[in-house]
Amino acid sequence: MPGRVAGKVALVTGAARGQGRSHAIRLAEEGADIIAVDIAAQVGSVPYPMATPDDLDQTVKEVEALDRRIVAAQADVRDYGALKAALDDGVAQLGGLDIVAANAGICSFGRAEELSEQNWQDMIDINLTGVWHAAKAAIPHIRAGGHGGSIVLTSSTAGLMPFENMAHYTAAKHGVVGLMRTLALELAPDFIRVNSVHPTSVSTDMIHNKATYELFAPDLPEAGRTKEVLGERFQALNALPVPWVEARDISNAVLFLASDEARYITGVTLPVDAGSVAK
Numbered sequence: 033m034p035g036r037v038a039g040k041v042a043l044v045t046g047a048a049r050g051q052g053r054s055h056a057i058r059l060a061e062e063g064a065d066i067i068a069v070d071i072a073a074q075v076g077s078v079p080y081p082m083a084t085p086d087d088l089d090q091t092v093k094e095v096e097a098l099d100r101r102i103v104a105a106q107a108d109v110r111d112y113g114a115l116k117a118a119l120d121d122g123v124a125q126l127g128g129l130d131i132v133a134a135n136a137g138i139c140s141f142g143r144a145e146e147l148s149e150q151n152w153q154d155m156i157d158i159n160l161t162g163v164w165h166a167a168k169a170a171i172p173h174i175r176a177g178g179h180g181g182s183i184v185l186t187s188s189t190a191g192l193m194p195f196e197n198m199a200h201y202t203a204a205k206h207g208v209v210g211l212m213r214t215l216a217l218e219l220a221p222d223f224i225r226v227n228s229v230h231p232t233s234v235s236t237d238m239i240h241n242k243a244t245y246e247l248f249a250p251d252l253p254e255a256g257r258t259k260e261v262l263g264e265r266f267q268a269l270n271a272l273p274v275p276w277v278e279a280r281d282i283s284n285a286v287l288f289l290a291s292d293e294a295r296y297i298t299g300v301t302l303p304v305d306a307g308s309v310a311k
């Protein structure tokens with residue numbers, strides 16, 4: 033069976049762990065080679081541990097175990113020059129670019145009037161400007177291939193509905209939708225499709241950490257904030273009776289949008305949200 037993205041090259045940002053690693057693996061399983069980029073370092077305003085160089089190495093091992101090629105680089109999506117250099121190097125080694133999963137992102141919390149300038153700025157710089165940077169660096173490469181491509185921007189249910197204590201995250205993720213819709217029009221003549229995915233809570237280190245558990249259960253002592261108890265609170269966000277979805281559920285949506293099965297789908301906001309937005 034030929035893979036659903038066989039022979040394609042995909043850029044995945046935030047590829048060291050979580051959804052980004054899962055996207056790299058899922059696309060590789062279906063025949064794509066991968067350009068993996070991650071900051072693999074801490075951002076000061078993020079209240080949980082971020083990925084490490086070892087995490088990025090693990091992604092490389094898992095893609096190589098699938099007999100696909102991968103070029104990985106540590107780069108910060110806020111730094112356009114560094115991101116472009118990493119992508120240009122990957123394209124030079126792998127021979128082109130067809131797919132982008134602009135997935136890198138952070139989370140932090142605070143009511144709008146209490147957010148620090150740094151919290152706001154880091155959020156917009158990474159979760160919105162960083163997504164634009166990935167698209168901007170990728171477009172000339174995809175266009176040069178002459179046969180179109182697919183760009184998938186990771187937003188969130190917070191790109192379609194409000195969330196208290198996350199004005200900066202919600203603003204950035206709504207901004208991704210405006211970016212996606214505009215790119216979809218600008219790139220349509222080149223048959224480059226652009227869509228966004230909108231996950232509900234995903235079972236990654238972004239939610240399974242002390243800071244997030246405290247936000248969801250401020251009434252409980254730390255010892256009482258178990259995964260089971262928190263699961264009930266996360267479940268209240270969803271219509272389907274699940275607390276969260278798995279990274280692979282989002283990867284399957286990214287794979288679909290990246291594949292020719294979605295060849296006439298562009299400008300679409302695709303929730304993978306267990307019914308959260310409908311609720």
Ligand SMILES: NC(=O)c1ccc[n+]([C@@H]2O[C@H](COP(=O)([O-])OP(=O)(O)OC[C@H]3O[C@@H](n4cnc5c(N)ncnc54)[C@H](O)[C@@H]3O)[C@@H](O)[C@H]2O)c1
Nearest residue numbers: 046050051070071083108109136137188231233234236238
């Ligand atoms: N986990 C959830 O509940 C959830 C829900 C909806 C949307 N999302 C979004 O999904 C995406 C992936 O999140 P995840 O759940 O895999 O979390 P995660 O923290 O496990 O992974 C995020 C990855 O992005 C990388 N990253 C962060 N800032 C970066 C930067 N400036 N430059 C390059 N890389 C950077 C991190 O190092 C990390 O490897 C994010 O955009 C997030 O906002 C997550």
